[in-house]
Amino acid sequence: xxxxxxxxxxxxxxxxxxxxxxxxxxxxxxxxxxxxxxxxxxxxxxxxxxxxxxxxxxxxxxxxxxxxxxxxxxxxxxxxxx
Amino acid sequence: xxxxxxxxxxxxxxxxxxxxxxxxxxxxxxxxxxxxxxxxxxxxxxxxxxxxxxxxxxxxxxxxxxxxxxxxxxxxxxxxxx
Numbered sequence: 001x002x003x004x005x006x007x008x009x010x011x012x013x014x015x016x017x018x019x020x021x022x023x024x025x026x027x028x029x030x031x032x033x034x035x036x037x038x039x040x041x042x043x044x045x046x047x048x049x050x051x052x053x054x055x056x057x058x059x060x061x062x063x064x065x066x067x068x069x070x071x072x073x074x075x076x077x078x079x080x081x082x
Numbered sequence: 083x084x085x086x087x088x089x090x091x092x093x094x095x096x097x098x099x100x101x102x103x104x105x106x107x108x109x110x111x112x113x114x115x116x117x118x119x120x121x122x123x124x125x126x127x128x129x130x131x132x133x134x135x136x137x138x139x140x141x142x143x144x145x146x147x148x149x150x151x152x153x154x155x156x157x158x159x160x161x162x163x164x
Contacts, residue, residue: 006137012122013130017123020115020116023116023119036102040097041095045091048095055139
């Protein structure tokens with residue numbers, strides 16, 4: 001049960017960046033998106049992944065690798081189409 | 083050392099939503115922001131907080147309470163000014 005809550009949380013927060021990445025890819029509209037946010041966020045998510053390995057928590061590791069991938073797409077589009 | 087990486091990660095990912103929240107408050111421009119993303123994300127962050135209490139990890143608890151606060155502001159503006 002305890003790992004399920006973490007897994008649902010992981011799926012929700014990580015998967016949430018999929019519609020955001022699809023939206024910026026389709027529309028190239030990044031005007032409302034903060035460059036500061038995504039710069040800090042992508043770096044932070046990379047460190048969360050390291051933290052996940054240290055505390056050996058599967059939800060933290062899995063969630064942050066997926067999040068890193070999609071948030072990086074958003075950051076890339078923000079830099080290209082700001 | 084191990085807790086420091088988690089804390090830096092927590093500060094970065096949580097604080098990253100501060101410039102995003104400030105930007106939407108100032109500009110009311112949420113056109114590039116995905117409603118699906120923030121709906122899933124805010125719910126997921128709430129569950130991450132629960133997960134943090136279960137695994138008793140201070141970085142996870144702290145990060146997600148702060149993230150929840152600022153991401154909720156972005157979600158609120160997205161709903162109001164979509």
